Amino acid sequence: MGASIDERKPMVSGFGYASHSSSGIGSAHFRGRGRSHAPFKTWIWRHWPLLMVGSFGAFYLIHRLSHMGSSTSAPKVTSQSAQQLRSDSSRVQNGKVRLSDLIGASIHLSEVAAHEITDVKFGGKEATEVKGKTDEGVDEPVTLADARSNSVFVNGLRELFPGISILSEETDPDLEEVGISAINGVELTHDPWLDLKDILITVDPLDATKEFTENLLHFVTTMVCVVHKGKPIAGIINEPFVKDEAAVWGVALDKATEGADLRVSHGLQPSTEDTVAGADKVVISRSHTGSGADVVSEYLPGKQPVFAGGSGYKALRVLEGDANAYVHVTKIKSWDVCAADAVVHAAGGKFTNLKGERLVYEKDDPLISGGIIAAADSKMHAWYVEKLAPFLSSHGDKQRI
Structure with a gap:
C-alpha cells in the first residue's frame, strides 16, 4: 500500500507546480494564467481528466493517512x-x-x-x-x-x-x-x-x-x-x-x-441450614464424574458424594457451608474453574490441584490437569490433600488427571 501512496504524491503536488509538457501547458504558462486572461472554463474543460485523477489521488492519500493512527502493538485477541x-x-x-x-x-x-x-x-x-x-x-x-x-x-x-x-x-x-x-x-x-x-x-x-x-x-x-x-x-x-x-x-x-x-x-450468602449438615458432604460433578463417587467412598472416610452441575455452583456451595469440599478427579478447562478459584481464595479458602498446588492459567493452554480440591478451611483442605495422595499416586494416569 505504501508504493501506491507514493505514486500519487507527484500527481497531487504536480497539479500546481510541475511542468506538464505533454499537455501543452508548461509551468511558466500555468503560473502566468491570470495575466494572460485565458478562459478558465476552457482550461477546466480541456484538463478535466487530470483534475479528476488528481482529486481522487488526494482523497486516497488523506484517507490512508487518517487511518494510519489506528495501528497498535496492543495484544491481539482475534481478527476483530x-x-x-x-x-x-x-x-x-x-x-x-x-x-x-x-x-x-x-x-x-x-x-x-x-x-x-x-x-x-x-x-x-x-x-x-x-x-x-x-x-x-x-x-x-x-x-x-x-x-x-x-x-x-x-x-x-x-x-x-x-x-x-x-x-x-x-x-x-x-x-x-x-x-x-x-x-x-x-x-x-x-x-x-x-x-x-x-x-x-x-x-x-x-x-x-x-x-x-x-x-x-x-x-x-x-x-x-x-x-x-x-x-x-x-x-x-x-x-x-x-x-x-x-x-x-x-x-x-x-x-x-x-x-x-x-x-x-x-455477595456470599450464609447457608440457611445448620452448617454441620454440610460437614460430611463433598460435591462432585454429575456430568464429568469419572470415578469421583468411588474416590469419595474409598479415600475420604466419613464423607458422602453429592452430585451437582457447574463448577461455579459447587464452589459457592462450599463457601456458603452447604458442602465441606469440592473434589474433581479428571481434566477440566480454565474457564470452568478460574473464577471459582479466585472467589474461593478471596474468601480465605483453598483451591488447588490434588497435590495442593495452585493452578496456573495460560491463554495458549486452557487444559487444567491434576484434579481439583476446593475447601473453605485451610486445615480441611490439607486433610483432603493427605487423604487423596494414595489415589493420586496409584490412579492418576488411569484417570487422565
Whole structure:
C-alpha cells in the first residue's frame, strides 16, 4: 500500500507546480494564467481528466493517512480486535487498566448476560446442538443462550478494554456493539493499574449448559475471571436463575505480584441450614464424574458424594457451608474453574490441584490437569490433600488427571 501512496504524491503536488509538457501547458504558462486572461472554463474543460485523477489521488492519500493512527502493538485477541481499538468507551490508559474497572465491567456484563440467558430459556428459544463429548463420553451441548451470553461478555470486554486477551469457552462471536456507556466501579483499598499485556480474562458464558437444557436451572452460573501473569486475582460468579441475588465477586492479591496483600469477597450468602449438615458432604460433578463417587467412598472416610452441575455452583456451595469440599478427579478447562478459584481464595479458602498446588492459567493452554480440591478451611483442605495422595499416586494416569 505504501508504493501506491507514493505514486500519487507527484500527481497531487504536480497539479500546481510541475511542468506538464505533454499537455501543452508548461509551468511558466500555468503560473502566468491570470495575466494572460485565458478562459478558465476552457482550461477546466480541456484538463478535466487530470483534475479528476488528481482529486481522487488526494482523497486516497488523506484517507490512508487518517487511518494510519489506528495501528497498535496492543495484544491481539482475534481478527476483530483491530476494529475495537477505536472504541469511545475504552478504559485503557497508556497500555494499563485499573483492576476496579475490570471487576465493575465484569459485574455489569454478568447482569446483561443473565438477562440474555433467561430470555432464551423462558422464550423457548434454546436451539440446542451437541458440540462434542467429554472424556467420560457425555454429550456437551451448546445453546443459543451460550452464544448470546458469550457475545455480551466478549464484545463488551473488547469495547471497554481494546486489545485485551480473552479466553472463552465458546467460539469467537460476530462483532457487535454492546453499547456500554458507563460501568459502576468497585471500591478497593488497593486498586492497582495493571499492564494490559499481563492480563487474561477467562469467560464461561454459561456454566452447566447440560443442566440448563434439563431445566436444572439452580446449577447455572456465568463466570468471569481476571488473570494476572497466570494467577487468578478476581472472580465474578452470577446465578441468572436465583432471584434477587447480586453477583458474587472476590479479589485475591498478593504483595509479590500486585503490590499489596488483599482479600475481599462480596455477595456470599450464609447457608440457611445448620452448617454441620454440610460437614460430611463433598460435591462432585454429575456430568464429568469419572470415578469421583468411588474416590469419595474409598479415600475420604466419613464423607458422602453429592452430585451437582457447574463448577461455579459447587464452589459457592462450599463457601456458603452447604458442602465441606469440592473434589474433581479428571481434566477440566480454565474457564470452568478460574473464577471459582479466585472467589474461593478471596474468601480465605483453598483451591488447588490434588497435590495442593495452585493452578496456573495460560491463554495458549486452557487444559487444567491434576484434579481439583476446593475447601473453605485451610486445615480441611490439607486433610483432603493427605487423604487423596494414595489415589493420586496409584490412579492418576488411569484417570487422565
